[in-house]
Amino acid sequence: MGMPNKTKVFPRGYSGGQQQNDPTHRNRGGDPRVTDLWRQYTSPNNQSSAWSFRRKAIMVAKQMLAGRPNWFIQQDTNELVREYNYQFLIDTLRFIGTGKRRISIHAWPDLLSNHPVAGLNDVSERHEIADVFEQLKLTTSIEAMLQLWCSHPHGFDDMVCTLNLLFGDLPLKVEQNAS
Numbered sequence: 001m002g003m004p005n006k007t008k009v010f011p012r013g014y015s016g017g018q019q020q021n022d023p024t025h026r027n028r029g030g031d032p033r034v035t036d037l038w039r040q041y042t043s044p045n046n047q048s049s050a051w052s053f054r055r056k057a058i059m060v061a062k063q064m065l066a067g068r069p070n071w072f073i074q075q076d077t078n079e080l081v082r083e084y085n086y087q088f089l090i091d092t093l094r095f096i097g098t099g100k101r102r103i104s105i106h107a108w109p110d111l112l113s114n115h116p117v118a119g120l121n122d123v124s125e126r127h128e129i130a131d132v133f134e135q136l137k138l139t140t141s142i143e144a145m146l147q148l149w150c151s152h153p154h155g156f157d158d159m160v161c162t163l164n165l166l167f168g169d170l171p172l173k174v175e176q177n178a179s
Contacts, residue, residue, distance in 0.1 A: 011170035013080030013116030016064055016071060030168040033060045038164040048160070054150075057160055061146055064167050070140040076129045080116040088112060090132055092162050096145055097136030099152030105161045114170055 009015045010030055029035070037057055040047065047053050065071040075081050075089055088108050095101045103111070132138070139145065150156045 009080065010167050012085055012112055012114060012166070013078065013082075014075070014085070014166045015078060015080070016067065016167065030164075030170065031064065034064065034163050034167040035169050037160060038168050041160050041164075048156070054156060057156070057163070058146055058150070061159055061163055062142055064163060065142050065145075067142075070133075070142065070145075072129050073133065073140065076126050077123050079118050079121060079123050082116070082121050082123075083113065084108075084111040085113055085116065086126075086128070088165070090128055092158075093129065093132045093136065093138065095152070095155075095158055096149045097132070097138050099155065101158075105158050108165060112165065 008031075037060055040053060041057075048057075067074055072089060072093060075086070081089065088111070091101050091103055091108075095105075133140065138148075146159070148155075149159050152158070
């Protein structure tokens, strides 16, 4: 019987799920379930309006965002999540609570850091995410949050895009040594 897996840190510093040990996987890959969802969502034969796809996406979101306390609130103390990566979470919570973002979901990929560095900030006193929960009177139940998220116009699309930004693959820039 193998040892329990560590929590996986995804390419942009967000954490969740379980780390699977794959010595042949040398890129900054995301969760395969999220990668598969994104591939289906962005395919020319997009079936995102089909209930089977929506059910699958909601189940993946529920699995990826599971946690006690709430996954979003846990990120208040995640030292890898800072600057725009942290602001993205706050903007996501605003969308869940109000149906509106301050910055378009499609602009966020260019703003997020792909190389988080631990230990640069003291996050012990950080609580903006918890404050947003209180301000918007959001429940910490992930099931209720997903229902609210998907109830907004374009909410399901926002959820899928957000899952990809949080837990999806991140293309690597390959640097070649001059010989």
